[in-house]
Amino acid sequence: MKNLFLLRQVKIVVDVLMFLAFIFALVYFVFYEAANIFWKSSHCIFGIILVLLMLVHIAQNWKFTKALFKKKVMWRNKITALTTFVFISVFISVVLFAFGVFSIANLKLHHSIGSWFALLIFIHIIQKFKCFLSMNIYN
Numbered sequence: 001m002k003n004l005f006l007l008r009q010v011k012i013v014v015d016v017l018m019f020l021a022f023i024f025a026l027v028y029f030v031f032y033e034a035a036n037i038f039w040k041s042s043h044c045i046f047g048i049i050l051v052l053l054m055l056v057h058i059a060q061n062w063k064f065t066k067a068l069f070k071k072k073v074m075w076r077n078k079i080t081a082l083t084t085f086v087f088i089s090v091f092i093s094v095v096l097f098a099f100g101v102f103s104i105a106n107l108k109l110h111h112s113i114g115s116w117f118a119l120l121i122f123i124h125i126i127q128k129f130k131c132f133l134s135m136n137i138y139n
Contacts, residue, residue, distance in 0.1 A: 014053055015057065016058055018053040019125070021053055024046040028043035054087060059086075065084065079123050080128075082120055089117075
């Protein structure tokens with residue numbers, strides 16, 4: 001019996017939901033400066049959804065993720081490797097927030113890492129889009 005978690009259709013749904021969560025988290029971050037509690041809460045909610053979906057995405061691609069930690073593979077997939085490492089940094093900053101380690105310094109660090117992360121995600125999406133189409137739509 002096939003593992004439903006690894007089915008192509010499930011991966012497509014996770015990828016699309018992850019992309020939408022990323023866009024919403026990014027949009028709400030732009031409005032975050034308005035200091036309205038709705039925007040702040042929405043950014044946090046979509047950010048958490050994004051982190052959870054990224055964990056699922058990493059689990060679905062676990063063989064490749066493990067291979068990233070091999071030097072040869074890492075050098076051939078620099079953007080994916082860098083995106084993974086920056087994701088870990090963002091995840092750590094989110095965990096710090098979750099456990100109450102909230103400070104201006106941590107917030108600035110989170111914003112800085114998050115900005116790099118957003119840029120890397122866009123590059124990663126562009127880089128993998130052709131692969132996504134060929135793997136998911138043409139087959």
